[in-house]
Amino acid sequence: MMTMTTPNTALRAVRAGMRMSQDDFARALQAAGHRAGEPNDANKRLVQRWESGAIAAPRPVYLRALEVVTGLPIELLGFAALPGAQVKADREGGHDLTSSMSDLATPEPAARPGAPHGSYVGVWLSRYQYYSSGRGESYAGQHYVVLLQHxxxxxxxxxxxxxxxxxxxxxxxxxxxxxxxxxxxxxEEGYYRGARYHGAIQLLVEPTGRRMTGKWVGFGKAMDINTGPWELVFQDNSTSKATLDRYNTLPQDLPG
Structure with missing residues (x-):
């Protein structure tokens, strides 16, 4: 009796959105594993099996690398969260096991006083300020963001x-x-017409663990170095699809 598999269109769409080939994606997963001290054997064939639906439940070593590379929780990558018992079983040998090195485990985040559930995972509101020399005014940028921790x-x-x-x-x-x-x-249709900006940031976590405040530094349109305030304000400790769908909208100004 043949069993039909369902393609993982969510993972395929995320990879395509990152403009990565299956080879590029596999190399990024390997690099993420090495940085975390948790090497994996991701390759093009494995990515193909995930996207075709032939493997619907990757082992935790790969799930963690997937979250790091994409910045998205596994539920948004077309996979279901594994219960604790299955995590243990998969570490002992799952169907995408390719090397004994893959059994290395990433340590759980240490509990921090005030941090939501001992970590910073969840939805946060990101707000920063910048000065537009072309318009001669200061502006604020706001995004709802999903934060993952490994x-x-x-x-x-x-x-x-x-x-x-x-x-x-x-x-x-x-x-x-x-x-x-x-x-x-x-x-593309905005004032900066699809320009890509990048820089450094340093934040201090307030004792409540629910707000991070600091400053960013980066280059401006005239290739000068600018800086300004940046904060992350905690909203929700869930990263479920339902929660992310709820916050996937323009932020409203929050009091205080």
Whole structure:
């Protein structure tokens, strides 16, 4: 009796949106695993099997790498979250096991006083300010973003309908100090006509764990170096599809 598989169109769409071939995507997964001290054997054939639906439940070592590379929770990549018992079973040998090196585990985030559920995972409101020399005024940029955490690494990606531009941050946590880089792709039809900006950012986590405040630095339209304030304000600790759908809209100004 033949069983029909359902293609994983969500993963395929995300990969295509990142303008990566299946080979490029596999190499990015390998690189993410090495950076985390958790090597994996991702290759083009494995990516093909995921996208065709032949493998519907990758092992945790690959799920973590997928989240790091895409900046999205696995539920938005066409996979279901694995319960704890299955995580343990998969570590002992799943159907995409290709090397004993893949059994290395990523340590869970250490609990931090005030941080939601001992980590920073969830939906946050990103707000920053910048000065537009061409228009002679200051402006604010706002995005709802989904934040994922793997050990001391944070990946932050904007929800597509929360702003006309897309935003990505890759951060490292050291106690209450968070440091990293940011990239913003502006809208083709906007004032900056699809320009891509990037720079560095450093944030301090407030004792409540629900607000991060700091500053960004980056180059401007005239290739000068600019800076300004940036904050992330906690909204929800869920990254379920229903929650992300709810926040996938233009942010409203929040009091305080």
């Amino acid at each position: 050990s001391d690494r944070l990946t932050v990606r904007s929800l597509p309908n929360s702003a006309s531009s897309s935003l990505a941050l890759d951060l490292t946590v050291d106690g209450s100090v968070i440091t990293g880089t940011w990239i913003e792709q502006t809208a």
